Amino acid sequence: MRAVLGTVLAVACLASPAGEAGKQPEKRDPQRWLALFNGKNLEGWQVVGGEWKVEEGVIGGAGSEEGKTAHLVSDATFDNFILHARFRSEGGTGWLGFRGDLKKDSFNGLRLGVGPGKESGFGSVDGGVPSQSPAKLEAQLPPDAWIDCEIVCAGERIRASFNGIPLMDFIASGSANGRLALMASPGGNGPLLWKDIRVLPLYPDQDFRPLFEGNDLNNGWFQIGEERWSARNGVITGETAKGGYGWLVTDREYQDFILNFRYRWTSGNSGVQFRSWLVGGEEMHGLQADIDPSIPQMTGMLYDEHERATLAKSPPKVDESYDKELWHNYEISAIGEDIRLYHDGLLTVHFTETDPKRIAKGLIALQVHSAPKDQGVKVEWKDLRILNLEPPSPWE
Numbered sequence: 001m002r003a004v005l006g007t008v009l010a011v012a013c014l015a016s017p018a019g020e021a022g023k024q025p026e027k028r029d030p031q032r033w034l035a036l037f038n039g040k041n042l043e044g045w046q047v048v049g050g051e052w053k054v055e056e057g058v059i060g061g062a063g064s065e066e067g068k069t070a071h072l073v074s075d076a077t078f079d080n081f082i083l084h085a086r087f088r089s090e091g092g093t094g095w096l097g098f099r100g101d102l103k104k105d106s107f108n109g110l111r112l113g114v115g116p117g118k119e120s121g122f123g124s125v126d127g128g129v130p131s132q133s134p135a136k137l138e139a140q141l142p143p144d145a146w147i148d149c150e151i152v153c154a155g156e157r158i159r160a161s162f163n164g165i166p167l168m169d170f171i172a173s174g175s176a177n178g179r180l181a182l183m184a185s186p187g188g189n190g191p192l193l194w195k196d197i198r199v200l201p202l203y204p205d206q207d208f209r210p211l212f213e214g215n216d217l218n219n220g221w222f223q224i225g226e227e228r229w230s231a232r233n234g235v236i237t238g239e240t241a242k243g244g245y246g247w248l249v250t251d252r253e254y255q256d257f258i259l260n261f262r263y264r265w266t267s268g269n270s271g272v273q274f275r276s277w278l279v280g281g282e283e284m285h286g287l288q289a290d291i292d293p294s295i296p297q298m299t300g301m302l303y304d305e306h307e308r309a310t311l312a313k314s315p316p317k318v319d320e321s322y323d324k325e326l327w328h329n330y331e332i333s334a335i336g337e338d339i340r341l342y343h344d345g346l347l348t349v350h351f352t353e354t355d356p357k358r359i360a361k362g363l364i365a366l367q368v369h370s371a372p373k374d375q376g377v378k379v380e381w382k383d384l385r386i387l388n389l390e391p392p393s394p395w396e
Helices: none
Strands: 002-005 009-011 045-048 051-055 058-062 070-078 081-089 094-103 106-113 147-154 157-162 165-171 178-184 192-201 221-225 228-232 235-239 245-250 257-267 269-279 283-291 302-305 309-312 328-335 338-343 346-352 363-369 378-388
Touching (some): 081 094, 178 192, 228 245, 245 283, 269 328, 283 328, 283 363, 363 378
Antiparallel strands (some): 002 009, 045 070, 094 178, 157 165
């Protein structure tokens, strides 16, 4: 076998090139999220200097007394992947390293600054790649909260984000298979905390692509219902018109995918449908990732529109910490029977689909819903991107 996913996945042969006449995409080994931290101990990681401990499902790290950076390095290596890890600083600064390895007790590879402060270069990457974090980054993040860090390595292209806020998008010449590392710098006033570390290995030809760009709602989308949709500078707005249902629907179907987007909620009931279908040309049926902070345990909930109703509610902590002034990050992961919803990096639903007929291609749709009818609705979406996990097809 030819290994194409670091040490994690292998495949007998690659799929046929997209669009090659007369050939069908070959079946690939299934892809699954891998938990890199079990919440109990440091199994799967190597401690190199400093103080590392696990308490209540959280890894805490601090620099060594000798003034050296502390390293916690993964046993596993990865090449192409999506990495998520949630972090919070209690005075400590540090980095998240990737595509590297230890060399004389230091990490030789790329590293992303995750501890607020100038020392770590918060939100920027070093390691031979020049990059700068966005202006006023900390003002866009909730204070004293857990931050979801995402790193996507797709061949030579590397991107990173905090809570869905794009930090950088650059080319690192030469694809590299390497370890991950949590790093804590010395001299901090407290630890740097980590939890919910997960990775999805990718095949070499897989990457996110924008699901919407610009201002044209007719390019890749169509509208259903009587509610009002508009777009400007990459932001889609759904608003009340006649007080019913309204959907903005993709013009193609997806089965297994990762969908990320940022949204800002003002009022009303909303959500994003997936693996859904039209009935009578005017009504969407299927799964929905809900949005409505005015109703407890609804934002981050999994609902089956016009079918099975509520499938799984989200935890109360989503509503308790909701900030209407900020853009919030949402992730929908649908891989076979495994369905997960993440809100600002927090896993709100992990649902196993038991009906094989519902593990099928379906439409994706943004939804607004005036319920009751006199309730105003306004929701904005931006930075919509999708990773199609199906083999390459002629229309990709």
